[in-house]
Amino acid sequence: MEFHSILKILLLFLFLSAASPAASEFQTLTLRPLPTPSPPTFFPQSESLQSAAALTVELHHLDSLSLNKTPSDLFTLRLHRDALRVHALNSLVARAAGFSSSVISGLAQGSGEYFTRLGVGTPPRYLYMVLDTGSDVVWLQCSPCRKCYSQSDPIFNPYKSKSFAGIPCSSPLCRRLDSSGCSTRRHTCLYQVSYGDGSFTTGDFATETLTFRGNKIAKVALGCGHHNEGLFVGAAGLLGLGRGRLSFPSQTGIRFNHKFSYCLVDRSASSKPSSMVFGDAAISRFARFTPLIRNPKLETFYYVELIGISVGGVRVRGVSASLFKLDPAGNGGVIIDSGTSVTRLTRPAYTALRDAFRAGAAHLKKGPEFSLFDTCYDLSGQSTVKVPTVVLHFRGADMSLPATNYLIPVDDNGSFCFAFAGTISGLSIIGNIQQQGFRVVYDLSGSRIGFAPRGCT
Numbered sequence: 001m002e003f004h005s006i007l008k009i010l011l012l013f014l015f016l017s018a019a020s021p022a023a024s025e026f027q028t029l030t031l032r033p034l035p036t037p038s039p040p041t042f043f044p045q046s047e048s049l050q051s052a053a054a055l056t057v058e059l060h061h062l063d064s065l066s067l068n069k070t071p072s073d074l075f076t077l078r079l080h081r082d083a084l085r086v087h088a089l090n091s092l093v094a095r096a097a098g099f100s101s102s103v104i105s106g107l108a109q110g111s112g113e114y115f116t117r118l119g120v121g122t123p124p125r126y127l128y129m130v131l132d133t134g135s136d137v138v139w140l141q142c143s144p145c146r147k148c149y150s151q152s153d154p155i156f157n158p159y160k161s162k163s164f165a166g167i168p169c170s171s172p173l174c175r176r177l178d179s180s181g182c183s184t185r186r187h188t189c190l191y192q193v194s195y196g197d198g199s200f201t202t203g204d205f206a207t208e209t210l211t212f213r214g215n216k217i218a219k220v221a222l223g224c225g226h227h228n229e230g231l232f233v234g235a236a237g238l239l240g241l242g243r244g245r246l247s248f249p250s251q252t253g254i255r256f257n258h259k260f261s262y263c264l265v266d267r268s269a270s271s272k273p274s275s276m277v278f279g280d281a282a283i284s285r286f287a288r289f290t291p292l293i294r295n296p297k298l299e300t301f302y303y304v305e306l307i308g309i310s311v312g313g314v315r316v317r318g319v320s321a322s323l324f325k326l327d328p329a330g331n332g333g334v335i336i337d338s339g340t341s342v343t344r345l346t347r348p349a350y351t352a353l354r355d356a357f358r359a360g361a362a363h364l365k366k367g368p369e370f371s372l373f374d375t376c377y378d379l380s381g382q383s384t385v386k387v388p389t390v391v392l393h394f395r396g397a398d399m400s401l402p403a404t405n406y407l408i409p410v411d412d413n414g415s416f417c418f419a420f421a422g423t424i425s426g427l428s429i430i431g432n433i434q435q436q437g438f439r440v441v442y443d444l445s446g447s448r449i450g451f452a453p454r455g456c457t
Contacts, residue, residue, distance in 0.1 A: 025313040025360075026386045029403035031379055033412060034071035035267035037063040040117070040128075054279035055212050055256065059114040059131065061267060061274075065152060065234035072411055078113070079371050082341045082431075089134060089301075089340070090425045096298040096330050112339035113432060114264065114274060115235050119211030121161030127153045127236035131262075131276065133338040133442075136244030136300050137177075137193050138251075139201055139223030140237025146227045152234040158224055163209040165219075173221045174205060176245050191223045199230025201237075220251055241338070241442075242300035249444060252278070258445040259283060262338065263456040266404050266436045272456065287441045287450030288397035297330030302442065304449055305395040306334045306428065309349070311356040312388035318352035324428055332426035336440065336449060340431040342372065343420050350422030353390075357406075357418055360388030370410045373417035377407075380414025392430070399451045405434050 040060040063074045112132035119126050120140060127140065128151070141148045143157045158164040166188030167173050174180050174189035181190035189205040203225040209218045225237070240247045241260070249260055261282035264274045293303040307321040323346055326333030332346075345353065354375050364385060367378035379385055390406050392399040408419045419433050439455025 025389060027389050027403050029385050029387050029407055029416075031383055031385065031414070031416070032268040032404075032409065034075055034409050035063070036071055037061070037067055037074065037267075039067060040064045040115075040273075054277070054281045055215055056275060056277050056281070057116045057118070057212055059116055059262065059264070059274035059276055062113055062115060062130070062235070063267075065115075065128070075410065076371075078341055081113075083372070085134075085340055086344055086423070086429065089335075089337070089429065090423075090427055092300075093298060093330065093425070093427050096295075112238065113341060114262075114338060116239075116276070118239075120156055120208060120236075121158070122163040122209050123161075124209075124211040125154075125156055125161075127151075127156060128234060130235045130238045131241055131338070132238055133241045133302060133336065134300065134340070135238055135240035136242040136247040136250075137191070137223055137240050138220060138238065138246070138248055139191070139193060139203075139225050141201075141228050142203060142224035142226055144226060148225075148228050149230060150234070151236050153236055156224075156236065158204075158206070158208075161208065163218065164206055164224075165208075166204060166206050167221065173207075173246075177205065180205065193223065201225040201228040201230070203227065217252060217255070220248070221246060243294075243302060243444070244300045247300075249278075249442070253444070255279075256282075259441075259443050261439050261441040261450075261455075263439040264338070264432055264436050265456050266402075268404070268409070270456070274456070283441055283443060284439045284450065284452035284455055286455070287439065287452040289441070289443070289446075289448040289450040290394035290397040292444075292447045292449055293326060293333065295326060295330050295333065296328075301335040301337070302449060303333045303335055304430075306392060306430075307395055308393040309353050310389070310391040310393065311353065312360040314356075315393075316352050316356045319349045323349045327426075332428075334428040334430065336430045336435075338432055338435070338440075340429045341433050343431040343434045344423040344427075344429045345420060346426060346428050347422040347424055349428070350420060353420060354418065354422075357388060357390070367415050367417075370415060370417050372421045373410065373419070375418035376410070377416050378414060379416050382414075392434070394451075397451055399434075399438070400453065401434060402437055405436050408433060 112130040115128045115130045141155050143155045169182035177191050179192040191205040192202040194200045207219040210220050256278040259282045260278045262276040290304050306324045309316045309319045324334045364377040367376040370376050387403050390401045406419050407416050410417050439452040441450035
């Protein structure tokens with residue numbers, strides 16, 4: 001074959017390659033309805049299958065505590081909680097940035113979305129507790145209750161526990177609280193946690209034994225709340241997993257080597273529970289890691305560096321690291337948060353991402369906007385569709401999202417929406433819908449966060 005003929009064939013091949021979308025630019029989305037909740041089931045509490053240096057717990061979504069509501073009702077409530085939480089997180093950041101000389105050990109912000117069942121006290125009383133990476137203080141409702149919200153289990157009575165002990169007002173643990181007081185009668189520490197959504201909890205600050213599947217962890221500092229109000233959906237309290245000094249990972253850091261991870265399942269596709277692991281077993285060998293960044297004004301949140309986003313295999317123009325920069329005053333930045341559902345991106349980044357996705361999904365039938373979602377499609381009557389790929393590029397780690405993590409059902413009529421939203425605040429938040437299916441690894445000893453795809457198996 002002549003040289004010119006070979007050259008023509010090569011040029012034709014290159015032209016066709018450029019003109020035809022590569023297979024990696026699209027992926028198949030299997031259409032599933034909104035998840036229907038089922039009652040939570042847990043390992044038998046008597047089991048003790050784990051070493052002292054490792055711990056695995058099951059996680060369930062809060063929707064499973066609301067079995068009397070339809071999937072559409074639950075989704076609407078989830079978006080309502082989500083809006084309140086995002087407002088609370090932004091309020092905390094704004095407050096931290098306004099006091100340039102102070103370090104705020106962020107308190108619980110909203111209710112979180114996932115819970116587990118654990119024992120409190122001696123003998124242990126088993127309760128549902130929300131786990132939340134956006135919070136530090138561990139607390140639960142306690143009797144006598146001046147005012148308590150409705151929870152699924154009987155309220156914990158500290159007087160029936162042999163291991164409950166008040167913390168002296170002079171203790172360093174008491175001084176770590178942002179808002180503390182002292183009981184003049186007992187000379188023990190009092191706490192108050194206020195939320196950006198108007199919720200709060202107040203009571204005694206004490207130490208107590210927590211039991212996870214037979215494994216006891218003694219002297220965990222926690223709030224025993226006698227006056228509690230908020231959107232806590234049946235759980236007895238909250239297990240704070242933030243970076244602050246009073247969080248559960250910080251208090252148990254030596255025992256679990258400052259490591260934990262979780263994997264949140266896609267509830268529309270799997271009946272398996274989500275899971276959380278503490279200790280060296282939390283590290284996945286398939287994880288790609290990005291460095292943690294510290295906000296000197298706010299120690300609770302897990303900040304990472306987002307440097308770009310790709311849609312359909314192409315970097316989105318206009319989305320760069322400068323849009324997500326954490327400034328010296330504590331504004332801006334990107335956090336990983338288990339309690340926020342929908343990822344929020346600063347407005348210019350979201351607009352560029354949305355426009356790129358719309359261009360790549362032009363073959364899909366458009367649908368009306370829904371709640372905070374401005375990019376929706378009518379996919380009724382179909383079982384699968386092709387959608388552009390979406391990849392989040394962190395410093396040192398790419399997070400290639402499954403299609404179910406960004407085009408989600410919003411009703412029972414075949415409406416699906418692009419599950420990102422813009423925010424006028426400087427803070428961007430990677431939410432739990434985008435984290436589904438990944439084992440998200442918090443290696444605090446190495447000051448890094450990792451993402452392992454297909455990590456729930």
